[in-house]
Amino acid sequence: MKKIKKLLIANRGEIAVRIHRSAKEMGIQTVAVYSDPDRTAPHVLLCDEAYELKGTTSTETYLNVEKILKIAKDAKVDAIHPGYGFLSEKELFAKSVIDAGFIFIGPRPETIELLGSKTSARDLLSKKNIPIVPGTTKPINTLDEAFEVASVIGYPVLIKASGGGGGKGMRRVDGQEELENAIDRARNEALNAFSDDRVYIEKYIVNPKHIEIQILADTHGNVIHLGERECSVQRRHQKVVEECPSIALTPQLRSKMGQAAVEIAKAAGYVNAGTMEFLLDAAMNFYFLEVNTRVQVEHPITEMVYGIDIIKEQIRIAQGETLSLTQNEVKMNGHAIESRIYAEEYDNNFLPSMGTITHYQPSEGLGVRNDSGIRVGSEITMYYDPMIAKLIVHGRTRNEALEKMKRALREYKIHGVKTTIPFCEMVVFHPEFVKGTYDINFVAKHYLVPDSKLDKHESSAIAASFVSDGSIGPKGSESTVCKVRQSKWKQRDRDE
């Protein structure tokens, strides 16, 4: 067992801050790395040491293995935590880290390779008793092959990137005529995002819920699961609002799916924290989707309900310790919900919204947690992921958590970019979300928000602040007429 004394965090934003916090609480010194635009980012301000990666793009900086390893050597760290995204699921990075003599906080490189390529993961599990979504177990090589596979499993199909997640490189195809274009687009996106243009085809399961199981596995062969997270609220195949537990799971189903996740981990020789993703159809059949061999963005809701710090568990496992609890000691407590705050135009198809954060005051209070990577003055640029913070609430019941989320979203103050907060409000107020019966088509079906129609007092307040600020006013003797563009949600036409 090797005690980690100094840790390099090979990431940025909220997850770098998140990892720093747990490491500090374990008495570990933290080392940040940063790109040029991130010189004054929160993770740089918080960590004990910080070193520049020189450059702006991800490729020049947070994806640059050579620079990161050089800093790790110079700073004499014992271990590297990759966070999520960037290098977290690159087996070559994990291998280089280990070869250079550091501890990699994550699964073994060979496990990342086996499970990170979704096709080999499917291949492995098709031999076990784990149900998988019908589709290819190997990447598609030719267009002819794609046409054949798609017609055998039947449309609609889903084109997915072998090398990554987060909705990048993913396309739904409803018919043969769309296939070629969709594959081209998916390959391009996958190449840009993961430097790997391999794609595969899967059957598109209609109206499922997205349910994932958190697992922890130590180096001594112990594997436990920490129940599920429901992440069905997605736009462009990216999660926006998640909850733990899911209203759909009975204790029996939870135990069955949890057991399946543990079996997958054991079959793959998995070590460290991981997430097994499943689709759950209306008849409560579940299908294995993929394994995320890293800490998930939405891990805090599990932490709130199970009272376990997943980052600390990752570090302990990497130090060679046994898990701090057994499956029988895993206890649920209450309900948690997470809203991801993206810098995106909530009223314009979620296009990226760039700018400088001029005001920032996140919500506070009992049961409210804000995991954030921004501060006043932060520049939101086109170079990195638009997710800037996560708002997490925990209540004794689902209803209490819901009411808390409604309150906390309304209280959250951020100015300088548009964010998905109004969208998240739409979600938590929506009757179908409140009932818990939503599925992954929630956004497509209900892409409509209680519109931001102004009443008399609201418009007076805006007018008064504009006039007082001198934003709008007379220019010489010429009068000024101004119009407000109403932030209304577009209602999508649906054929259903």
Place this chain on the structure above:
Amino acid sequence: MSESTITIAEFTYSFDENRRQLKDAKGNIVSADVKKISDGEFSVLVGGRSFHLFVTRTKETATATVNNFIFEVRRETERDKLTKRLQVDSGQTASTITTRAPMPGLITKLLKQEGTPVAPGEGILVVEAMKMENEIKAVRAGTIKKIFVKERQTVEKNDNLFTIE
């Protein structure tokens, strides 16, 4: 003394040169207590209700954030007035439509060439920002008169992309 007007959604207000005495459309004084908290941050009490507002100014627009909804106010320029008058005079809308970049990004692919006839919803080019590819589509039927950008070129928000005639 000249009065200026400001229209917020369906509500119109007027105010004098000294920026005092905001009046509603009926000429009644709106009593709003505005306190500046920090640059661009205000507490406004109006009609017994409390609002925490943020205001940002650019050259021609101002935005207010209220409960995380953003409202944009644009100063009407002489050119706007002229355009409006011309449109009214000729009694028809412009025969060409220029589509502008909805966000800053990189042009990764041109899907169509100048002179090509297009149907509404047909993809013209692809802009990539924050690792997502966004297909920019024709807003109406017509012929592509001009494409202003090349592949691998970066664009700013509102840069001209293409014109359909």
